Amino acid sequence: MSSAAEVLCIGTELLLGNITNGNARWIAEQLASLGIAHFRQEVVGDNRERVIQAVREAAGRCRVLITTGGLGPTPDDLTTEAIAAAFGARLVEHPEVWADIQAKAAGRGRACSPSTRKQALLPEGAAVLPNPTGTAPGMIWTPVPGFTVLTFPGVPSEMRAMWQATAAPWLQQEGVAQGVFASRMLRFWGVSEAALAEDLADWLARENPTVAPYAGAGEVKLRITARAESRQAAKALLEPVEAELRARIGRACYGVDEQNLAAVVLELLRERGQTLAVAESCTGGGIGAALAAVPGASDVFLGGVIAYANAVKQALLGVPADALDTHGAVSDPVARAMAEGARRVTGADWAIAVTGIAGPGGGSEQKPVGLVHIAVAGPEDTASEGVRFGSSRGRHWIQTLTAGEALDRLRRLLLEG
Amino acid sequence: MSSAAEVLCIGTELLLGNITNGNARWIAEQLASLGIAHFRQEVVGDNRERVIQAVREAAGRCRVLITTGGLGPTPDDLTTEAIAAAFGARLVEHPEVWADIQAKAAGRGRACSPSTRKQALLPEGAAVLPNPTGTAPGMIWTPVPGFTVLTFPGVPSEMRAMWQATAAPWLQQEGVAQGVFASRMLRFWGVSEAALAEDLADWLARENPTVAPYAGAGEVKLRITARAESRQAAKALLEPVEAELRARIGRACYGVDEQNLAAVVLELLRERGQTLAVAESCTGGGIGAALAAVPGASDVFLGGVIAYANAVKQALLGVPADALDTHGAVSDPVARAMAEGARRVTGADWAIAVTGIAGPGGGSEQKPVGLVHIAVAGPEDTASEGVRFGSSRGRHWIQTLTAGEALDRLRRLLLEG
Numbered sequence: 001m002s003s004a005a006e007v008l009c010i011g012t013e014l015l016l017g018n019i020t021n022g023n024a025r026w027i028a029e030q031l032a033s034l035g036i037a038h039f040r041q042e043v044v045g046d047n048r049e050r051v052i053q054a055v056r057e058a059a060g061r062c063r064v065l066i067t068t069g070g071l072g073p074t075p076d077d078l079t080t081e082a083i084a085a086a087f088g089a090r091l092v093e094h095p096e097v098w099a100d101i102q103a104k105a106a107g108r109g110r111a112c113s114p115s116t117r118k119q120a121l122l123p124e125g126a127a128v129l130p131n132p133t134g135t136a137p138g139m140i141w142t143p144v145p146g147f148t149v150l151t152f153p154g155v156p157s158e159m160r161a162m163w164q165a166t167a168a169p170w171l172q173q174e175g176v177a178q179g180v181f182a183s184r185m186l187r188f189w190g191v192s193e194a195a196l197a198e199d200l201a202d203w204l205a206r207e208n209p210t211v212a213p214y215a216g217a218g219e220v221k222l223r224i225t226a227r228a229e230s231r232q233a234a235k236a237l238l239e240p241v242e243a244e245l246r247a248r249i250g251r252a253c254y255g256v257d258e259q260n261l262a263a264v265v266l267e268l269l270r271e272r273g274q275t276l277a278v279a280e281s282c283t284g285g286g287i288g289a290a291l292a293a294v295p296g297a298s299d300v301f302l303g304g305v306i307a308y309a310n311a312v313k314q315a316l317l318g319v320p321a322d323a324l325d326t327h328g329a330v331s332d333p334v335a336r337a338m339a340e341g342a343r344r345v346t347g348a349d350w351a352i353a354v355t356g357i358a359g360p361g362g363g364s365e366q367k368p369v370g371l372v373h374i375a376v377a378g379p380e381d382t383a384s385e386g387v388r389f390g391s392s393r394g395r396h397w398i399q400t401l402t403a404g405e406a407l408d409r410l411r412r413l414l415l416e417g
Numbered sequence: 418m419s420s421a422a423e424v425l426c427i428g429t430e431l432l433l434g435n436i437t438n439g440n441a442r443w444i445a446e447q448l449a450s451l452g453i454a455h456f457r458q459e460v461v462g463d464n465r466e467r468v469i470q471a472v473r474e475a476a477g478r479c480r481v482l483i484t485t486g487g488l489g490p491t492p493d494d495l496t497t498e499a500i501a502a503a504f505g506a507r508l509v510e511h512p513e514v515w516a517d518i519q520a521k522a523a524g525r526g527r528a529c530s531p532s533t534r535k536q537a538l539l540p541e542g543a544a545v546l547p548n549p550t551g552t553a554p555g556m557i558w559t560p561v562p563g564f565t566v567l568t569f570p571g572v573p574s575e576m577r578a579m580w581q582a583t584a585a586p587w588l589q590q591e592g593v594a595q596g597v598f599a600s601r602m603l604r605f606w607g608v609s610e611a612a613l614a615e616d617l618a619d620w621l622a623r624e625n626p627t628v629a630p631y632a633g634a635g636e637v638k639l640r641i642t643a644r645a646e647s648r649q650a651a652k653a654l655l656e657p658v659e660a661e662l663r664a665r666i667g668r669a670c671y672g673v674d675e676q677n678l679a680a681v682v683l684e685l686l687r688e689r690g691q692t693l694a695v696a697e698s699c700t701g702g703g704i705g706a707a708l709a710a711v712p713g714a715s716d717v718f719l720g721g722v723i724a725y726a727n728a729v730k731q732a733l734l735g736v737p738a739d740a741l742d743t744h745g746a747v748s749d750p751v752a753r754a755m756a757e758g759a760r761r762v763t764g765a766d767w768a769i770a771v772t773g774i775a776g777p778g779g780g781s782e783q784k785p786v787g788l789v790h791i792a793v794a795g796p797e798d799t800a801s802e803g804v805r806f807g808s809s810r811g812r813h814w815i816q817t818l819t820a821g822e823a824l825d826r827l828r829r830l831l832l833e834g
């Protein structure tokens with residue numbers, strides 16, 4: 001049985017176990033969403049002979065081979081050269097690629113190192129697969145009838161941008177994609193994957209659209225996937241399923257697809273013409289960073305205070321020494337005073353504050369690692385509550401969940417108001 | 418060239434992109450630490466014909482094949498049967514395995530479902546690879562001279578326990594493991610991968626230890642890998658190489674292995690008994706979050722101000738309205754005033770401040786997207802400089818590089834002082 005597509009990841013770091021092959025997973029997901037059958041993945045190291053062998057074998061089995069890795073400027077980046085050699089093709093320089101590489105280096109105020117010039121070489125007859133974000137382009141090349149190879153760099157962000165901009169449309173135009181899949185990811189905060197899966201057991205068994213749950217860091221996602229003859233028909237299958245799932249699960253569904261909690265909260269505030277500040281202790285700036293990661297955040301997000309030390313909580317947020325002494329830094333009165341202080345000093349309409357024990361040290365029986373107090377101060381009043389995230393998954397987990405939970409509490413307040 | 422070991426992961430969920438292949442990474446790491454050469458990994462779905470084909474191909478290339486997945490009780494668990502079929506062997510039941518499966522079910526207070534009985538079947542001549550934590554055992558089987566297959570379940574915890582208890586000792590006894598590998602990762606900031614590779618061209622061509630460069634987000638890494646008879650001997654090979662590379666590259670090398678810039682800066686300040694604050698505009702709290710991510714940061718990192726809006730720069734950091742009006746928010750005078758303000762209001766010995774244009778909007782010809790001014794204020798004086806990160810890689814990249822560059826500037830100042 002011949003396979004429509006195979007994936008070949010090239011990189012000695014994969015064979016040494018230095019990194020996880022996240023590119024293979026991402027590409028697999030994309031192929032599935034395009035309805036492209038994909039029966040095999042391979043990994044080989046930065047070794048010319050083994051790349052040649054793997055490419056020749058794939059040419060005998062599949063119609064499209066996707067490769068990642070080995071497009072950089074160093075001597076062990078040999079993917080392009082090895083693929084050309086697999087079919088006895090010579091390499092030719094693409095002057096427009098070399099010009100682009102030089103322009104990008106200049107834009108960063110750097111001289112263009114001579115070794116980068118080999119990135120402008122492609123096998124004769126290959127088309128450039130443009131890399132909008134990095135220097136090394138990929139290629140789309142049909143060395144023998146019925147077999148096309150698409151090459152991508154190993155850097156995930158570059159690979160993904162190139163896939164979306166060029167490869168996915170190409171696969172559809174060429175008819176490699178069969179039918180059209182449309183999918184929609186619903187995102188949930190404040191509900192467990194197991195509970196969601198039990199509630200929706202009837203849905204998870206359906207065929208078209210399918211509904212599948214995924215657990216993320218503190219969030220749960222449901223992917224709805226529909227297959228049809230056209231994108232429009234696939235979307236028409238999706239929509240009633242999305243509506244029914246939203247109706248069943250309610251406000252725990254905070255967004256869809258690439259939306260994140262920070263973007264959703266910013267948009268809710270933007271609609272009201274209101275502003276936001278933060279006061280962060282145990283997250284050290286992570287909530288602010290999540291807000292600032294959203295393009296255009298500046299019309300809503302004003303900033304705030306990273307009050308990691310108690311002295312900063314007092315000096316910059318006006319948290320009373322009393323509250324710190326009597327209740328401790330991880331307490332509702334302190335979280336409240338931090339949120340109210342952040343509103344006052346920044347002039348924002350809303351402020352969220354977090355103070356907790358991220359661990360691994362600093363916990364006690366009464367205030368264990370993973371305990372965080374979260375406050376939201378608004379134009380009307382301030383709400384604060386202690387939340388326990390547990391200690392077993394570690395500091396990073398506690399900080400990530402704290403940021404998400406704080407944003408979600410504000411989101412729910414804004415939806416009620 | 419024949420390979421000592423290959424890895425074959427079996428599971429349709431991998432080809433659909435539902436899960437990342439963490440098993441392949443873990444096994445790769447184990448093989449490397451045992452000194453077993455490993456040149457290829459494959460993934461196929463739960464499909465009898467494709468498993469048979471992949472196993473036969475591997476038998477022609479390698480001495481040991483490690484498989485994961487497909488050992489469970491359901492109809493799509495067909496690894497054992499397919500491997501037996503690949504070599505025309507019949508399956509025989511191992512009564513002690515069936516007894517063990519029943520005993521484990523009883524221990525969990527469950528009836529033993531009839532479908533689990535197939536897990537007691539192995540090809541004639543295969544040895545049981547015991548599964549201490551789950552029900553499905555694996556096997557160690559030499560179907561043809563010079564080729565042995567070891568099968569593991571896909572559940573990571575079960576696979577790992579079986580590897581440690583049985584497979585690793587077997588690989589050593591059989592002489593598949595050849596010496597041991599030791600490796601060290603050197604981490605660099607402020608130098609490009611291409612420049613590093615050119616400087617070290619002689620090193621990159623060496624054999625034992627090998628030296629290989631990798632690019633990360635703004636940083637470059639060099640992995641040194643040595644092979645020897647014992648761990649101690651391998652480490653003894655590493656050390657002079659590390660020393661010479663550090664001597665050649667100097668202060669661009671900021672750390673080793675899992676160290677990051679934030680941890681290195683905190684440690685340098687801890688040694689001096691000094692404290693640190695931040696003043697962040699375009700990173701929105703990302704520098705603080707990186708510092709707070711390091712366990713035990715609180716004895717050095719006090720906090721600071723997220724001065725996203727200009728009004729917050731003025732109100733909380735005392736940035737003069739003059740400086741904002743005359744030079745604009747993205748300028749050396751403002752970065753300077755932010756850093757000095759952060760020192761003053763928090764009482765920290767050092768402060769780093771960043772103000773820039775993360776994009777995609779907000780750029781101009783004179784101040785393009787990617788321009789960031791970074792200031793470091795210390796007990797003696799304040800240094801500030803504009804840096805261009807370019808716009809092509811986007812907002813997240815600019816924010817990440819800004820945080821790294823700011824921490825690195827402080828690191829270099831601390832090393833000079």
